[in-house]
Amino acid sequence: MDLSIYTLSVTVFLLVFSLWIVGFLRKFRNNGAYPPLVGTMLSHVMNFERLHDYHTEQAERCKTFRVMYPTFSYVFTTDPINVEHILKTNFTNYVKGISNHEIMRDLLGDGIFNVDGDKWRQQRKLAGLEFSTKVFMDFSGVVFSSIAVKLASIFKEAAEEKKCVEMQDLFMRSSFDAICKVVFGVDINSLSSTKSRAGPETSFAEAFDVANAMMFHRYVGSFWKVKKVFNIGSEAILRKNIKIVDDFLYKVIEIRRQEVVSAEKENVKPDILSRYITLSDKESSETFSDKYLRDFILNFMMAARDTTALTLSWFLYMLCKHPQVQEKIVKEISSVIEDTESTDIGTFAHCLTHEVLDKMHYLHASLSETLRLYPAVPVDGKYVVKDDILPDGFKVNKGDFVSYVPYAMGRMAFLWGNDAKEFKPERWIENGVFHPQSPFKFTAFQAGPRICIGRDFAYLQMKIIAAVLLRFYKFEMVKPKEIRYRTMLTLHMDEDGLNLSVSPRL
Template sequence: MVLDIFAAAIVFLPLAFTSLLFLLFLLNIFKSKWSIVPYPPVAATIVGHIINFKKQYDYLTDFHYRYRTFRIAYPNHSYVFTTDPANVEYILKTNFTNYGKQNITHDCMEDLLGDGIFTVDGEKWKQQRKLASFEFSAKVLKDFSSVVFRKSAVELSAILLEACRTNQTVEMQDLFLRSTMNTICKVGFGVEMNSLSNSNTGPEAAFARAFDTANGIVLWRFLDITWKLKKYFNIGSEAILRQSIKTVDDFIYNIIRNRKQELSAQNGNEKPDILSRFIRSSEQEPEKLSDKYLRDIILNFMIAGRDTTAVTLSWFFYLLCKNPGVEEKLLQEIHDVVTENESGSLAESISMFAQGLTHRVLDKMHYLHACLSETLRLYPAVPVDSRHVGSDDTLPDGFRMKKGDLVNYNPYSMGRMEYLWGVDAKEFRPERWLENGVYQPQSPFKFTAFQAGPRICLGKEFAYMQMKTVATVLLRFFKFEAVKGKEVAYEPALTLHMNEDGFNVHVMCRSNW
């Protein structure tokens, strides 16, 4: 008898659970019929979203060709997606306080990013924003960053010189990720990672792999309605995530301990890295920042300063390989703007050239700035960004938002909308950013690569400075040719990585050396 009851329960409970989800799903779909204010049209369901997860940004874009705003119905809430700049401005600025990062977003990302600036609202966000805004405006940090970026470009060049000599192909995304790992750790935490010279077995490499793994699993949580159960039982992807975060934490907490010891031993001497300046600044606050809080801040800066720059440079060189005419214009600008000095070896010439890339020189490179912006338009580092709806509301386009929904604006889709960019929206055309040869910025609510409103990216200037430094050095001394037969595609993650094959190229030194 007991066995019969147990067997019946095994059959009945999953069926009952599935039926309940289905009823909730139907209720969610037909919400709009019960309100005078319309709910966004249902374009897809959770099933379609999951099936198309690997190509989800193009999947969403296909719907945006029909609907500027639509929703994907889930059992207990809706995911609303929009490309309408008026909606974006309303969400990110006009009614900023109603569209936060708490609840769904915070729940999914907390294990990795904790209470960092990307996942919190309210006082925690204001405190971090205030501290970060002050530090990013400091001249000492800008000058320090410039030195680090130039050194990074020279180190990258050394690897490419060796590839030219040995006629080996190079996977550029991996190279850029390792390079930006070096720069963010030096600028952010004052730590020399040596990721470009280390083998793939050191603690730095283990940390980078664990961070990337955790990044992908956290994004999957937004679609996986069972992730909390898997986390509770420590199974499947959640078991992998737990181990990955442990590897990340061990590495980061070691950095924090060492930095605090160094600062204590230096008796108040200033260090230019961001972590040191946060530690010093927090000493003036009523309560010092805990190691856990510092850890969260570090990882948020990591995802902002490492992945975004690396993937943008990867897509930039990918687009240049497909558009040789643009490359020729860039080479002409480099020739016109940068003063070169005669030197001995090619390696010495590269080093001297890099030292000449001052702020003033980089600011004159309008076409390069346009090329990088055009890259970010088509391949934004953060392809989709989410906000939690705090209370019932109506967007400027007239669609109703319900408390508990997740509203998303889609930089990837927005960059492909003809109603925003014209009939050539899918084309890589940097000239759209120029007027009489001078770069013209677009509204941040139309070009959303760096967010907008109160949460606009504080590191925007630093990102452009790093990308322009690296791109100028590499373009001046090397020519890149994509390896044939290697398809380039993105990998769904918090940032727009290329997939595991990356971007493979043949590298040749410029013939004038």
């Protein structure tokens, strides 16, 4: 009986929606000024599990296209001239928007990745200055080297016991450890956590992951506001875990404030939280309130962890599918660092200075090629503030969402050639040197005023970990197969992850 009622309800909804579509289509009939209509909300629903491939297929037909929703349109573009217009030329007309801020506010608050206007500009200016300092990059390098050594010890044990390793989970945990140490100076140590281990650090790590996942429910669920009012379902889970996150972070902020007050200026810890608290002596107390610092920490953690962890996962997947690339990277590493077979992992990791890593052009190219095909953020949308005309001549309306599509752009023949869907690091190399592409073509780190301030930070982490692991270990897939993504805000691998066998290289 329940099934019959459900089926009837769905049928009625589809009928009403179809009639509405007919009326809506009449509005745009024979009007070539609007991007071609390729589908409706139902197209997204039916293709949800392969959403990014669906967008790629549509982009191969038309560089800019439209998917219609009941009260607005999603406009997608893969054309770099449009991307530059959205992210730079007419930057103020394409914003995060109120609805996105409302969805993410409980977790990200008023942090840099969840706001527009003056709030964004103030945070961007300060973060840009802090993240470019030598002190920050040197401290980050030390942390990443330590994480790489820990990962290598895990692979050593796996190789000795002939166990396979699920790489995505391992990289997610290692990246989380690194970010927490760099940003607020705490050793979460989730790499060594076990079921029997408990403590505030473990509870924080678990709560952050759960809260992150529950946030995605708000994007695909229609009644999250009702559930929030009544504190039920996913919203009850979200509220519980955000409280755990907040309790932990506010305690850390309190401790760091006490340390900064009692320490001499030159003895302040190098983590970003301590440096921000030190700067607060020069700013208003409101700007650097506990809430401000809490929002900053969570925004940076959200942005930084997935970028590096997921890219390293897809990177190793590509190297397993293209073993000749894996060996070419190892050869480059050996040519840059003249070590011996007796060199231990810690000593090798210590050698990976900025100057040394800058010489590893093919490694940098291989990571960039991974990001081209498997960007951590596969689609990024902006809210349209006012009616506008894109450089390709298509109109967008106030209230629409305009998205550039890094996943599809990386597969466009008109941008990368007929071999666009092939993994080919050589496309980034000219005369033996890495050659960057326009950020409006290679959009993995955004572009324009909002270009990722952590781009160099991310490359540093990925290059150190990749160099250490590939120098000492060889990776192969346990069972050769095509790895699929999960449709989420970031490009996670499917539920099975990436299971690899590990063997010593020497």
